[in-house]
Amino acid sequence: MVKFFAEYVNAGFPSPADDFQEDDIRLDDYLVQNRPATFIVRVKGESMMGAGIFDGDLLVVDRSIEARHNHVILGCLNGEFTVKRLWRKESRIWLKAENPGYKAVEITEGMDFRIWGVVTFSIRHHQLFKK
Incomplete structure (x- = not known):
């Protein structure tokens, strides 16, 4: 399991995303239908x-x-x-x-x-x- 942050992240200046942390995500659940x-x-x-x-x-x-x-x-x-x-x-x-x-x-x-x-x-x- 990997931690998943629901907030989109800018490719420019980073912003703290800890406030948006959600559940763990299994990458195969995302990549495999x-x-x-x-x-x-x-x-x-x-x-x-x-x-x-x-x-x-x-x-x-x-x-x-x-x-x-x-x-x-x-x-x-x-x-x-x-x-x-x-x-x-x-x-x-x-x-x-x-x-x-x-x-x-x-x-x-x-x-x-x-x-x-x-x-x-x-x-x-x-x-x-x-x-």
Whole structure:
């Protein structure tokens, strides 16, 4: 359990928040809506930086959410997992990166593609070092 402060905190000048302390909060209660369908993966790479997803981040993925146009998804393309934005137009599907250095991939007949789930949260370690 972690202490939860209901008051929003300014990103500028800090204010004492002890007066607003509420109950403990379990982060999995906040991050997980459907426990049996949810899992966490660690990101490797820089293709989703524009969506605020960075190398080393943890992603909460929910398999029970129906993936729709513009959702960030975890997919499996030709046997390799990838995190991309799902882009649909008419009957065509693309996996779009959120980094201009990466091209979108159109899903075409003959490709083995499955959506494993929708990314619902990302968790980032804000220290200056990596373990």
